[in-house]
């Protein structure tokens with residue numbers, strides 16, 4: 001039978017690779033994925049994972065009146081700096097913001113390994129309805145493990161962390177990387193936010209919150225990665241336009257199963273009834289919607305307030321700038337005007353509690 005009709009898969013199946021003719025080697029390191037007989041890049045661990053996710057999505061759409069859960073696309077603000085601004089800085093010889101951004105992306109990708117440590121309470125303990133043959137039922141049977149390996153590498157094989165650092169080092173000719181970049185990323189992660197649904201118990205809320213935060217990071221990252229590919233492919237500002245942009249293109253194609261499986265399992269939760277620690281019922285949709293709203297607020301705060309301030313600070317601190325005010329005027333003239341949708345206009349610039357996983 002066609003495998004799309006199957007709903008149960010083994011861990012080994014969800015981790016299985018499409019056969020490739022040639023591996024992806026980056027700076028002497030074998031990375032995941034590879035090239036098929038036609039020279040086409042094939043993302044890792046997608047032989048069964050992709051059709052499995054599609055089958056679970058179709059099942060959800062057949063059995064629930066609601067569409068798949070998603071991060072609202074109208075909340076995706078433009079990248080700061082945008083493509084024109086990033087190129088302006090690089091042309092002026094100011095590489096720090098680009099080096100920092102690419103390093104941060106690599107670090108955050110590496111944090112993806114943590115998803116395999118995320119405890120999943122027994123599904124029957126907090127979900128009223130059946131979960132057999134769902135994506136939820138496969139979180140600890142391949143889905144989290146595949147995600148962790150894609151992001152952080154696995155054994156001797158490099159993943160996105162290594163691929164981003166390679167793209168950075170190729171495009172910007174092995175730049176000096178300030179060690180405090182890692183510390184800064186760690187500091188911004190902050191403490192876990194206050195529980196929104198204490199009646200669910202911490203492990204259940206943590207699971208749902210974590211998956212929503214990762215989905216939000218993945219969805220916003222898609223626009224950041226498109227931005228990076230566009231900047232790094234320009235020979236006027238990139239020292240390795242083909243190699244660096246190619247790597248980012250491979251990474252982008254690997255990300256699609258992450259967004260798809262997280263959206264699927266969150267849809268499955270949203271379509272079900274959650275059980276509180278006191279045995280009461282709580283709508284899964286209510287919990288998922290509220291936590292998505294909070295994740296969007298945190299991401300918007302980071303992108304609209306924190307990041308622009310950080311980029312300006314980097315421009316002011318860059319060694320090569322002679323006239324900071326003049327450069328900032330040119331930088332600002334290239335900005336992409338954008339306002340959050342009406343429902344997020346109230347977004348006050350207050351410190352976000354956590355923007356990490």
Ligand SMILES: [Fe+2]
Pocket residue numbers: 109150151160251255
């Ligand atoms: Fe990634």
Ligand SMILES: [Fe+2]
Pocket residue numbers: 112151218255258
């Ligand atoms: Fe990802």
